[in-house]
Amino acid sequence: MLDKKYNHKIVEENKYDFWLDKKYFESGDLSKEAFCIVIPPPNITGKLHLGHAWDTALQDIIIRYKKLCGYDVLWVPGMDHAGIATQAKIDKKLKDMGKNPRQMKREEWLKHAWDWKEEYSSNIRSQWAKLGLALDYTKERFTMDEGLSNAVKEVFVRLYNEGLIYRGERIINWDPEALTALSNEEVIYKEVKGAFYHIKYMIEDSSDYLEVATTRPETLFGDTAVAVNPNDERYKHLIGKNVILPILDKKIPVIGDEHADMEFGTGIVKITPAHDPNDFEVGNRHNLERIVVINPNGTMNKNAGKYEGLDRFECRKELIKDLEVKNLLIEVEDITHNVGHSERTGVMIEPYLSKQWFVKMRPLADRVLENQKDKESKVNFVPARFEKIMNHWMEITYDWCISRQLWGVHRIPAWYREDEVYVGREEPKGDGWVQDEDVLDTWFSSALWPFSTLGWPENTKLLQRYYPNNVLVTGYDIIPFWVNRMTFQGLHFTGKRPFKECLIHGLIRDKEGRKFSKSLGNGIDPMDMIELYGSDALRYYLTTNSSRGMDFRFDEDKMKSTWNFINKLWNASRFVLLNLEDFKEENFTLENLSLEDKWILTKLNKTIKNVRKNMDKYMFNEVGSELYSFIWDNFCDSYIEFSKFNLNNTTKSVLHLVLKSILQMLHPFIPFVTEEIYQKLPINKESIMISSYPIYNKKYIFDEEAKEIECIINEITNIRNFKVSNKITKDSNTIIEVDKKYESIFKNILKVSDEIKKINNSKKLEYNSPIIKVTFEIENKEDDVNIKEKLLEEKNKLIVSIEKRKKLLSNENYINKAPKNIVDLDREKLKEEEERLKIIEKELK
RNA sequence: GGGCGAUUAGCUCAGUUGGUUAGAGCAUCUGCCUUACAAGCAGAGGGUCGGGAGUUCGAGUCUCUCAUCGCCCACCA
Numbered sequence: 039m040l041d042k043k044y045n046h047k048i049v050e051e052n053k054y055d056f057w058l059d060k061k062y063f064e065s066g067d068l069s070k071e072a073f074c075i076v077i078p079p080p081n082i083t084g085k086l087h088l089g090h091a092w093d094t095a096l097q098d099i100i101i102r103y104k105k106l107c108g109y110d111v112l113w114v115p116g117m118d119h120a121g122i123a124t125q126a127k128i129d130k131k132l133k134d135m136g137k138n139p140r141q142m143k144r145e146e147w148l149k150h151a152w153d154w155k156e157e158y159s160s161n162i163r164s165q166w167a168k169l170g171l172a173l174d175y176t177k178e179r180f181t182m183d184e185g186l187s188n189a190v191k192e193v194f195v196r197l198y199n200e201g202l203i204y205r206g207e208r209i210i211n212w213d214p215e216a217l218t219a220l221s222n223e224e225v226i227y228k229e230v231k232g233a234f235y236h237i238k239y240m241i242e243d244s245s246d247y248l249e250v251a252t253t254r255p256e257t258l259f260g261d262t263a264v265a266v267n268p269n270d271e272r273y274k275h276l277i278g279k280n281v282i283l284p285i286l287d288k289k290i291p292v293i294g295d296e297h298a299d300m301e302f303g304t305g306i307v308k309i310t311p312a313h314d315p316n317d318f319e320v321g322n323r324h325n326l327e328r329i330v331v332i333n334p335n336g337t338m339n340k341n342a343g344k345y346e347g348l349d350r351f352e353c354r355k356e357l358i359k360d361l362e363v364k365n366l367l368i369e370v371e372d373i374t375h376n377v378g379h380s381e382r383t384g385v386m387i388e389p390y391l392s393k394q395w396f397v398k399m400r401p402l403a404d405r406v407l408e409n410q411k412d413k414e415s416k417v418n419f420v421p422a423r424f425e426k427i428m429n430h431w432m433e434i435t436y437d438w439c440i441s442r443q444l445w446g447v448h449r450i451p452a453w454y455r456e457d458e459v460y461v462g463r464e465e466p467k468g469d470g471w472v473q474d475e476d477v478l479d480t481w482f483s484s485a486l487w488p489f490s491t492l493g494w495p496e497n498t499k500l501l502q503r504y505y506p507n508n509v510l511v512t513g514y515d516i517i518p519f520w521v522n523r524m525t526f527q528g529l530h531f532t533g534k535r536p537f538k539e540c541l542i543h544g545l546i547r548d549k550e551g552r553k554f555s556k557s558l559g560n561g562i563d564p565m566d567m568i569e570l571y572g573s574d575a576l577r578y579y580l581t582t583n584s585s586r587g588m589d590f591r592f593d594e595d596k597m598k599s600t601w602n603f604i605n606k607l608w609n610a611s612r613f614v615l616l617n618l619e620d621f622k623e624e625n626f627t628l629e630n631l632s633l634e635d636k637w638i639l640t641k642l643n644k645t646i647k648n649v650r651k652n653m654d655k656y657m658f659n660e661v662g663s664e665l666y667s668f669i670w671d672n673f674c675d676s677y678i679e680f681s682k683f684n685l686n687n688t689t690k691s692v693l694h695l696v697l698k699s700i701l702q703m704l705h706p707f708i709p710f711v712t713e714e715i716y717q718k719l720p721i722n723k724e725s726i727m728i729s730s731y732p733i734y735n736k737k738y739i740f741d742e743e744a745k746e747i748e749c750i751i752n753e754i755t756n757i758r759n760f761k762v763s764n765k766i767t768k769d770s771n772t773i774i775e776v777d778k779k780y781e782s783i784f785k786n787i788l789k790v791s792d793e794i795k796k797i798n799n800s801k802k803l804e805y806n807s808p809i810i811k812v813t814f815e816i817e818n819k820e821d822d823v824n825i826k827e828k829l830l831e832e833k834n835k836l837i838v839s840i841e842k843r844k845k846l847l848s849n850e851n852y853i854n855k856a857p858k859n860i861v862d863l864d865r866e867k868l869k870e871e872e873e874r875l876k877i878i879e880k881e882l883k
Numbered sequence: 884g885g886g887c888g889a890u891u892a893g894c895u896c897a898g899u900u901g902g903u904u905a906g907a908g909c910a911u912c913u914g915c916c917u918u919a920c921a922a923g924c925a926g927a928g929g930g931u932c933g934g935g936a937g938u939u940c941g942a943g944u945c946u947c948u949c950a951u952c953g954c955c956c957a958c959c960a
Contacts, residue, residue: 044922227957234960252960265960298960307960314960375959423887430886430956514955549895551953583908585897588888589954593895599908602922613919652899659897663907678919755926762914762926789917839904851940860902860941867903 040615040718044608046572046601050710054167062727063172065112065504073109074504075101076488077173078512078520079181081120082158083127086165087554088592089513089546091564092584095577096543096658097511098171102706103653105172106731112504114491115166115173117159118181119151121480122216122382125444128154139445147445155180168565170573170709172727177500179491181483182447189490190483191451191463193531198452198461202398203440205452205459207328209315210439212390214336214350215383218443219394221479222436223518225378225387232375234303236368237361239264242280242289248273249368251303253375254313255361256353258283259331259342261290263309265320268294270305284366285357286343295320312391328391334443336388350388395441395450395476402526403432409529417525417535420656421587424542427517428525438523441476448483450474485523488536495531507537514542514587541656544589551591567597574708575601581707582662603666604711607704610674611715614693617685621720626691628737634680634783635692636740637747641672642696647734649703662707669700676751683786694719699732750780753810754787760805761814763828771795771815784810806877808870829878836875843868 041048057063065072075097080090101113128151129139139147159180166173179186197203210219235255238247248264264281266273277294297320298307311321312328321328331341338345338353345353361367378387410416410429419425441450453460453471460466465473483490488507492500506528512521521540528536547553548560555561567576579600584590631639645668652660673696681689698719705712705726716726723729760766772790774781784790801818804811843864846852853861 040919042919044920250960254960303960309960316960373959426886427955434957518955545954583896588896591895593909595909596895598922603908605922606920609920609923611919616919655899657899660899663897666907674919675924682918759926765914767914846940849940853940855940856902863903 040608040612040715042612044605044711046574046604046711047569049714050168050170050568050573053710053713054170057172057725057727058175060725060727062725063113063174064176065110065174067110070108070110072112072503073101073104074112074114074507075509075511076114076491076507077116078510078516079116079118079179079484079487080162081123082117082155082162083120083123084158086162086169086564088562088564088567088580089554091169091567091576092543092546092580092590093511093513094166094169094171095581096541096656098169098577098709099581099658099706100509100511100541100656101172102709102727103731105727106702106705106729108730111172112177112500113171113173114177114179115163115171115175116179116181116487116491117155117162118484119155119447119480121442121444121446121477122218124151124154125446126216126382144445148447151446152182155182165565168568168573169577172709177491181480181487185493186483186486186490187448188463189486189494190448190478192495193482193486193527194451194478195461195463196531197397202401203395203461204398205393205395207391207393208396208437208439209313209318209389210392210394211378211380212334212388212392213380213383213385214332214334214388215385216380216444217334219390219392219439219441220380220387221439221481223481224381226381227376227378229374230377232373232377234371234373235358235361236304236371237284238366238368239281239284239306239308240366241276242282248276248281248292248306249304250306250308251371252308253373254310254354255357256338256342256345256350257310257313257331258308258357259286259338259345260310260312260329261308262311262321262326262329263291263293263324265293265295265298265307265309266305267296267298267300270298270300272305284361284364293320293324295323313389315389318391330391332388332390334390336385394439395452395474396437396439399435399437399526402530403435405529406432406522406526409535415535417521417537418539420539420541424514424517424540424587427514428522431518431522432526438479440479440482441474442479443475444477446477448478450476450478481519481523484520485527486531488524488528489532505532505536506534509539509541510537511541511543513545515545517542542587543584544587546590546592549591549593551589562592562594567594571597571601572604572710574604574711577709578604578662578707581658582666583659585659586656603670604708606670606674607700608711608715610669610678611697611701611718613678614697615715615718615720617681618690618694618720621690621694624691624694624721626688630688631692632684632688633743633747633779634677634684635688636738636743638672638677638692638696639738640740640744641668642699642732643734643736643738646699646703646732650731650734653706658707661703665700665703673700676747679787680783683782694721698722698729701726702729702732749809750783753807754784756807757788757805757810757812760803760812764803764814764816766803766814766816769795769797769817771797773813773815774810775812776810780810788812804881806881808873808877826882829882833875833878833882836871836878840868840871840875843871 077097078093080086097113101111105111132139132150194203211225213220232253234251234253236249236251237255239250240247250264261283268274274294276292279292280289281292283290297316298305309317309320309326311318311326312330329341331339332350333339336350338348338350340346342353345356348356358367379385380387407429451461451463452474453466455470460471465471489501489505492498492505494501524536528534552558552560564576575597579597583596645664648664649661681693701712701716713726716722771794774784774790776784797815797817799818800815803814803816847864
C-alpha cells in the first residue's frame with residue numbers, strides 16, 4: 039500500500055539503481071524498430087544548470103515514450119572537453135595548487151585534465167541519475183576518448199586532402215586574454231561608449247591635410263595607406279600622392295578604393311591591413327604591406343615605437359595626448375558603437391593578422407542548402423521557423439577558423455619540417471618533423487557527435503542501426519555553433535543528415551525574465567529544486583509549462599503547484615489501491631458497464647488519442663494540460679466520486695484500467711512516482727518501464743452515454759450553484775424528481791437524505807431544468823436572496839443568445855458553407871436554450 | 884539595414900489545420916476538516932485576445948498596416 043503522504047524523497051530513492059540493475063536503459067533489441075537520440079554533451083567544467091535539466095528532461099520524455107511505444111531506444115550519453123572553458127578551469131586549479139600550468143609539459147598538463155574529467159564526469163553522472171535520465175551508459179562517449187579523437191583526425195585529414203581545410207594568414211578574432219584565435223561565432227558584439235578620433239594626416243609637401251576619423255587610433259602604427267573613394271570629387275585628385283603618418287612621420291600612399299564610403303564620416307579611411315578584415319582586403323587589392331603592431335597579449339609591439347609595451351588602451355590615451363600636443367588632433371567625437379568581445383573571457387577582441395587553419399565553408403554550406411530543399415532528407419526543425427536560422431547562416435557563411443592556441447586535446451594533425459607541411463593521421467616518418475602546437479576548436483569535434491559516438495569512421499553496426507539519429511534536442515542559441523556544423527559535417531562524411539528532426543527549445547530565465555548568470559547571483563541549482571520538490575515535479579514543471587522554441591521563466595511557486603498535482607495523483611492512487619485489495623483480474627463486459635464507466639472510458643480513450651498526437655508533435659504543454667484535466671477534473675473530481683457508491687467488480691476493473699493508463703501516460707514525465715505506484719497495482723509487470731503505452735480503443739467510445747454523464751455533471755454544478763446563491767444549507771430537506779436511472783447518482787453526489795426533517799416557518803425553493811427538478815425546503819429568513827433577480831438575469835442572457843443563434847441559423851451562407859456538425863451543434867444548443875427559457879418563464883410567473 | 888518572436892484574466896503562460904459561450908496554474912472572494920487528498924473539496928468573480936483596416940457565413944488564429952518590447956544576423960573606418 040502507498041504511504042499516507044506523498045514523499046518525493048522516499049519515492050525517488052533507489053529507483054534509478056533499480057532501472058540500471060535491470061538494464062532497462064540498454065539498447066539493442068533487434069526485433070524492434072530503432073530510435074536514437076544523442077545527448078548534447080555537457081562540458082566537464084562544472085555542475086548542470088536548469089537549462090540542462092530542461093533540455094535533458096525533454097529528451098528523456100521522448101526516449102521513455104518511444105520505449106513504451108515499443109521501440110528499441112538508444113540515448114547516447116557523453117560529455118565534452120569544451121576547449122577554452124575547461125582549460126581555464128584546469129589552469130585555475132593548477133594555479134591554486136601553486137603550479138604554473140604553462141610551464142608544465144603538455145603531457146603532464148593532460149594528465150591533470152584527465153583527472154579533472156574523471157572527477158567532473160562522475161558528478162555529472164550522479165546529476166543525470168537524480169534527473170532520472172534513461173541513458174544507455176554502455177554507449178557513453180567523451181570527446182577526448184580514443185575513438186572520437188580518431189574521428190577528428192580522419193575528418194581533418196580528409197578535408198585537407200579534399201582542399202576543404204587550408205592554412206593561411208588571415209585576419210582572425212584574437213582573444214588577448216585567452217591568447218587564442220576564435221571563430222566568428224565566439225565573438226559577441228556589444229554596444230560600448232567610444233570615440234571617433236579625427237586626426238590630421240598631413241599631405242606630403244603641403245600644409246594641407248586629410249582628416250581621418252578612427253575609433254582605433256592605436257592601430258595607426260600599422261597604417262600602410264589612406265583610402266578615398268575613387269569617385270569622390272573632393273579627394274580623387276589626391277590619389278597617388280602621399281600623406282605623412284603622424285608620430286612615425288612615415289610616408290604612406292593615398293589610394294582609391296570603393297571601400298571608402300563617401301557618405302560616412304569624412305570619407306577618408308586609414309588602411310591597417312594587419313588589424314582589420316576590410317583593410318586586409320583593401321591591402322590585398324593594392325598590394326599593401328601588413329604591419330602587426332599589437333602583441334598577442336594586447337600590448338603594443340616594437341612597431342609602435344616609444345609606445346612599445348603599453349597596453350593597447352593605455353597606448354591610445356598616450357597617443358591622443360601626443361597628437362594633441364603636435365596639433366594633429368582635430369576633435370574627439372563621442373559615439374557608441376558595437377565592439378566584439380570574447381564569448382568566454384569577455385575581453386575586447388583584437389582583429390589580428392595571424393596564420394591559422396581554416397575550413398573552407400562554401401562547398402559544405404551549399405550542400406546543406408541543397409539538401410534542405412529535399413523533404414525526404416532534410417533536417418526538420420521543430421518549430422519549423424528555426425530552419426531559417428540555419429539556412430541563413432549557410433548562405434552568408436565564411437571560412438571557419440578552427441585552430442586554437444590552447445592546450446588540451448585534438449592537436450592539429452599537421453607536422454612541419456622547414457617549408458614542408460605534412461597532414462596525416464599519424465606522425466610522419468623521418469627526422470625533424472614538429473607537430474603543430476595548436477588544438478582544434480571544441481566545436482570541430484562536437485560537430486561529429488551524432489556519428490562519431492556511434493563508431494564512425496568504422497562502419498559499425500551501431501552506425502548502421504542508429505544513424506541518422508531520430509531527433510536532436512537543443513536550445514536555439516546553439517544552432518550556429520553546433521546544429522549547423524553537425525549538419526554540414528554529417529552530410530559531407532556520411533552522406534546523410536545527422537538527425538531527422540531537430541527539436542528546439544528556448545532559454546531558461548528567472549522569474550523576472552532575466553538570464554541566469556553568476557554576476558546577477560540569480561542562479562538556481564536544479565539539484566536544490568529536486569531536494570525540495572522532487573525530480574518528478576521539476577521535470578513535469580519544466581516540460582509541460584513551456585512551449586516549443588519559446589523562452590521559459592522559472593517560477594518556484596509553479597514548482598509547488600506541480601508538486602501538488604503529483605500529490606493529487608498520489609492520493610487518487612491511494613484511493614484506488616485501497617479499494618483494490620482483493621482485486622484479482624481486470625474483468626468487465628460491455629453489458630456490465632454503468633453510464634459512469636462508459637463515460638470515463640470514453641474520456642480516457644479520447645485523452646489517449648490526443649496525448650499520443652501531441653507527444654508525437656513534441657507539444658508537451660498540450661499533453662500536460664490534457665492529462666492534468668483528465669486526471670484532476672474527470673477522474674478525481676467525478677469518476678472517483680461516482681465510484682464510491684458503486685464499488686462492484688466492474689467499477690474496480692475500470693478504476694484499475696484508468697489508473698494504469700494514467701500512470702503509463704505520465705511515466706515519461708514523472709518516471710519515479712509512476713514507477714512507485716505502478717508497482718503497487720494488483721496486476722502489473724516488474725516495472726512500468728517494460729509495460730506499454732496505452733492504445734486508443736474505439737470500442738470504448740460511447741458518445742451517447744458520455745453525453746448523458748456530461749449533462750448530469752453540468753446539472754450537479756448548477757444545483758450546487760443554486761444552493762450557494764440561495765444560501766441553502768445542509769439542514770434543508772431536498773426532494774429530487776428525476777428519471778429513475780439518474781436518481782442514485784444525484785442523491786449520492788448531492789448527499790440527499792430520504793429522511794424529512796421538521797422545519798419551522800419553512801419555505802420551498804425549486805431548481806428546474808429539462809431533466810431534473812429539485813425542491814429545497816428551508817427555513818424562511820427575511821434576508822434571502824431574491825431568486826427572481828437571478829432568474830431575470832439568466833433570462834436576459836438567454837434571449838440575447840437565442841436571438842444571435844437564430845440569426846446565424848437563418849443565414850443561408852452559414853448553413854451552406856459551414857461544416858454540418860458545427861451547424862447541428864448550433865441547432866441543438868438553440869433547442870436547449872429555448873427549453874431552459876420556457877422553464878424560467880414558468881418560474882417567473 | 885535584414886530576419887524572427889512577443890503583445891490574450893491581477894501575475895506567468897497555453898491556444899496545432901479559422902468553427903460551440905477564449906483556457907490553465909497562481910492570486911482573489913464565499914462556504915466547507917465530506918472516511919484518497921485542507922498541499923484538499925464545493926461555488927464564484929475576472930479578458931471588447933496591443934491599435935486600425937481587410938478576407939470570410941465565421942478571425943485570438945489568415946492578409947496588410949501601425950505601435951511597444953525582446954532576440955538573432957550583418958555593418959559600423
